[in-house]
Amino acid sequence: MTNAAAAKTVPPETLVSALKWRYAVKKFDESGRIPAAQWAALEESLALSPSSYGLQAWKFLVVDDKALRAKLKPVSWDQSQITGADKLVVFLVKKDAGPADVQRFVDRISAVRRLPAEMLEDYKQMMLKSMSLPPEKVEAWLTRQVYIALGNFLTSAALLGVDACPMEGFDKDKYDEILGLHAKGWKSVVVATAGVRASDDAYGKNAKVRFPLSEVVEHV
Amino acid sequence: MTNAAAAKTVPPETLVSALKWRYAVKKFDESGRIPAAQWAALEESLALSPSSYGLQAWKFLVVDDKALRAKLKPVSWDQSQITGADKLVVFLVKKDAGPADVQRFVDRISAVRRLPAEMLEDYKQMMLKSMSLPPEKVEAWLTRQVYIALGNFLTSAALLGVDACPMEGFDKDKYDEILGLHAKGWKSVVVATAGVRASDDAYGKNAKVRFPLSEVVEHV
Numbered sequence: 001m002t003n004a005a006a007a008k009t010v011p012p013e014t015l016v017s018a019l020k021w022r023y024a025v026k027k028f029d030e031s032g033r034i035p036a037a038q039w040a041a042l043e044e045s046l047a048l049s050p051s052s053y054g055l056q057a058w059k060f061l062v063v064d065d066k067a068l069r070a071k072l073k074p075v076s077w078d079q080s081q082i083t084g085a086d087k088l089v090v091f092l093v094k095k096d097a098g099p100a101d102v103q104r105f106v107d108r109i110s111a112v113r114r115l116p117a118e119m120l121e122d123y124k125q126m127m128l129k130s131m132s133l134p135p136e137k138v139e140a141w142l143t144r145q146v147y148i149a150l151g152n153f154l155t156s157a158a159l160l161g162v163d164a165c166p167m168e169g170f171d172k173d174k175y176d177e178i179l180g181l182h183a184k185g186w187k188s189v190v191v192a193t194a195g196v197r198a199s200d201d202a203y204g205k206n207a208k209v210r211f212p213l214s215e216v217v218e219h220v
Numbered sequence: 221m222t223n224a225a226a227a228k229t230v231p232p233e234t235l236v237s238a239l240k241w242r243y244a245v246k247k248f249d250e251s252g253r254i255p256a257a258q259w260a261a262l263e264e265s266l267a268l269s270p271s272s273y274g275l276q277a278w279k280f281l282v283v284d285d286k287a288l289r290a291k292l293k294p295v296s297w298d299q300s301q302i303t304g305a306d307k308l309v310v311f312l313v314k315k316d317a318g319p320a321d322v323q324r325f326v327d328r329i330s331a332v333r334r335l336p337a338e339m340l341e342d343y344k345q346m347m348l349k350s351m352s353l354p355p356e357k358v359e360a361w362l363t364r365q366v367y368i369a370l371g372n373f374l375t376s377a378a379l380l381g382v383d384a385c386p387m388e389g390f391d392k393d394k395y396d397e398i399l400g401l402h403a404k405g406w407k408s409v410v411v412a413t414a415g416v417r418a419s420d421d422a423y424g425k426n427a428k429v430r431f432p433l434s435e436v437v438e439h440v
Binding site: 046049054065140149 | 270373427433
């Protein structure tokens with residue numbers, strides 16, 4: 001399995017123990033801060049998330065402004081994480097994605113790999129075909145990609161020892177309005193808060209509930 | 221950030237280098253095998269994936285049968301990874317998910333945490349409310365959760381030094397038919413192959429194409 005250029009790997013038991021350690025934090029330590037190096041790595045991991053074709057029709061909005069976070073809280077079922085976590089990331093999907101987004105990506109490939117546009121024509125046509133589906137299907141497809149980034153973020157955070165909570169319980173229309181997203185071409189999809197779990201968060205003491213491995217992973 | 225019960229963490233640069241090392245493998249080394257400990261950890265990581273409410277309305281089908289994989293290849297745009305990778309995982313979502321799935325999960329919480337059903341009633345009602353959306357919305361929501369598991373799997377694999385390729389390019393209806401999924405209450409969502417990259421996979425030499433971090437992660 002060794003590869004000449006392989007990155008430093010992590011032992012299997014480290015991975016599994018990190019995934020067991022993580023849970024959806026309900027109460028953050030409001031004075032807890034994620035160390036700068038860990039947060040920088042998490043931002044980079046977001047940008048490195050895989051997506052279909054590598055299209056990256058997304059943006060990750062980190063809301064630092066306390067007044068904005070106070071405005072988001074009531075439209076997030078008043079959940080304390082919105083203001084109590086060190087970081088709040090709103091995962092966005094491109095609104096009305098289409099050929100221009102494909103072209104922007106093709107231009108980026110061309111620049112990064114120093115390839116002439118002609119060599120990317122077939123790839124571009126494949127992507128344009130996917131983009132020619134009805135708009136609501138395109139949006140659903142691109143939204144699913146955003147969830148890959150969420151999964152990557154949560155796992156990355158766990159491995160760095162950073163606590164997090166994924167959140168779907170918020171009013172997307174209100175988020176879009178408060179953050180002025182539509183005018184900029186974006187829509188909110190899902191939220192992740194991150195920081196340091198409060199030592200008295202009762203949920204941190206609960207046993208993790210998973211169905212037995214033999215039921216969840218099946219071999220044929 | 222230290223937590224008394226914290227798992228062993230990974231340095232930020234290890235995480236980032238693993239995510240840079242990974243890419244969507246186009247050609248696997250057909251004789252390459254994932255070590256057993258690494259694969260066991262990946263199966264466990266699938267089961268540990270986060271999902272909305274923790275509902276886990278999913279299953280991960282590992283197709284070991286070579287004849288089955290040969291049948292899947294032509295309905296996967298003939299992509300070589302389907303038969304060339306050491307492992308093939310089909311990510312499934314529960315078909316026609318409803319109150320019975322909520323009850324199954326509530327029963328599991330009750331068993332694992334030794335809690336009387338009454339204490340879980342509010343939580344159950346919340347989940348039932350989410351499940352009462354139109355069936356196509358419920359399925360879309362649960363399908364997005366499956367993508368969290370995909371993101372977790374890809375990141376976990378990268379950290380273990382295991383190569384992988386997420387694949388959406390396959391005929392879902394044919395997969396469902398070949399694997400007999402509908403009758404068992406499941407639908408195929410997305411595929412991940414995993415194994416060892418071929419040393420002559422040209423894609424492994426390509427520079428990774430990402431938009432600049434400053435465009436992808438924005439602060440407000």
